[in-house]
């Protein structure tokens with residue numbers, strides 16, 4: 001770190017506990033023009049290494065603007081941002097290695113795909129980030145495509161533009177997973193996926209998170225999936241962090257959630273009603289199966305009393 | 306009265322095989338379907354099951370390789386019908402940004418009727434009545450790019466309405482929206498249907514399917530089942546086979562019922578289910 005940057009490295013970054021530290025991050029589109037728009041206001045948050053964090057919020061709340069900072073697609077205008085051990089507020093950032101470590105799945109997959117064939121598309125990143133052996137690249141690409149549920153032989157020579165919406169989404173994700181990033185940033189990765197695809201992709205991402213320690217930051221409008229998968233949820237509202245808490249705690253604030261254009265996940269709504277009527281539901285109870293078991297336990301308890 | 310009829314319809318995309326020779330990829334195969342005027346039909350199925358292909362066959366964007374598609378009595382394969390068919394079937398797609406063509410909302414909505422050669426005074430009238438229908442009149446002079454996703458989609462719907470179609474197809478028009486935007490688009494779709502419009506809703510959100518008259522389930526380019534939402538979600542084997550999930554609240558209700566709880570089947574509102582379960586617990 002050069003002295004001229006005059007930054008204090010946050011403790012959590014220095015001792016390797018944090019994957020991302022944003023400190024009063026501000027961003028304005030088209031500054032100094034009559035169309036200027038402040039998209040981020042004093043955003044301060046920390047994502048720990050190995051965590052699965054979801055970012056939610058109404059359209060235009062600044063989610064994409066924030067996550068595009070994380071691999072320097074958008075450069076810091078004002079405030080502090082550390083990602084892994086990169087100081088993204090510094091003038092010079094080694095973009096190439098950063099982007100190998102911070103994989104980004106874009107909100108609109110059609111903006112991410114560009115090669116002539118699906119195989120070339122997935123191989124592109126690998127080549128760029130140093131896998132020089134062609135056969136090795138193709139093997140890694142095949143693995144990644146199979147991980148996201150694509151029939152490799154059927155699609156490898158297809159143009160990515162000749163795929164259905166959900167298939168494009170899967171190929172874009174495969175391209176990022178193939179590079180084995182340390183941080184996986186996904187901007188609405190399951191929009192347009194079929195229900196099974198959503199489930200499979202999320203369980204894949206969860207397992208990469210749990211078993212490989214990859215830090216996950218996922219933007220989503222699907223409160224049900226966020227509820228079940230994230231360790232922590234950060235809510236953006238008009239460019240600011242409005243809440244930063246656990247899924248169960250967040251969705252107890254029903255009226256506030258609705259007023260922020262969001263919705264209450266089914267299982268949260270159900271558990272909130274039981275709690276209102278005096279029943280106690282364990283805090284880690286979020287999926288249909290978990291809630292079902294909790295209700296059975298309550299029923300058993302009532303019988304025993 | 307039937308407004309859309311598909312008889313044994315297949316469509317194949319042109320592609321290339323490993324050696325670069327021309328080949329075919331199946332889009333949809335052997336589709337038989339009739340849609341009643343004024344119906345609200347949901348079209349669901351896994352990624353690549355043929356939903357968008359089917360949608361594009363309905364307004365002549367694609368014409369079948371075999372079989373016939375009839376819309377308002379017109380054969381889509383007959384080139385001289387194309388104009389009339391486009392007037393009758395409006396489409397709204399997924400990405401709200403890609404659908405905006407002009408820099409002012411009213412111009413954007415006017416684009417369709419202008420292309421159809423509608424005279425100017427009538428265009429103005431159509432634009433304003435379409436904006437009214439989607440509740441966006443006050444935004445007429447604004448830039449569409451500064452609107453929220455849900456608002457952009459409502460403008461896109463107004464654009465489709467301005468051509469005065471009899472049928473409107475929503476191809477995952479809620480996929481990129483926040484929950485509020487999704488609610489907005491759905492309530493516009495329901496309202497249009499109440500006014501007599503035939504609505505075809507393509508979606509991966511199973512909650513949205515509730516309230517439709519009929520659900521068409523596709524898999525691998527075929528229609529595998531047509532039924533009421535309650536029938537579809539009660540058929541666990543079908544859901545498993547085609548990769549769909551019942552909404553979580555409905556799934557929980559089914560599990561509870563199976564172990565003897567007295568709860569409403571197909572309970573789409575989790576709070577109601579909670580109230581019912583509490584009643585069971587205190588019994």
Ligand SMILES: Nc1ncnc2c1ncn2[C@@H]1O[C@H](COP(=O)(O)OP(=O)(O)OP(=O)(O)O)[C@@H](O)[C@H]1O
Nearest residue numbers: 029037039058059060061062063064065066451454
């Ligand atoms: N390139 C741009 N130029 C000008 N303004 C922009 C640009 N991109 C985004 N904005 C504005 O900045 C704000 C934040 O946008 P952003 O895309 O970060 O929101 P978001 O939370 O990702 O929304 P969505 O849920 O719709 O994806 C919005 O008001 C948006 O209109």
Ligand SMILES: Nc1ncnc2c1ncn2[C@@H]1O[C@H](COP(=O)(O)OP(=O)(O)OP(=O)(O)O)[C@@H](O)[C@H]1O
Nearest residue numbers: 162164165166318330332352353354355356357358
């Ligand atoms: N332009 C094209 N060229 C070649 N094949 C195509 C093309 N468009 C779609 N396909 C193929 O046709 C099949 C049906 O695609 P379609 O887009 O109709 O699916 P869909 O049900 O709309 O899927 P999604 O839910 O992902 O949007 C898929 O196997 C797809 O790969």
Ligand SMILES: [Mg+2]
Nearest residue numbers: 063064065107
């Ligand atoms: Mg966004």
Ligand SMILES: [Mg+2]
Nearest residue numbers: 164165356357
């Ligand atoms: Mg589609």
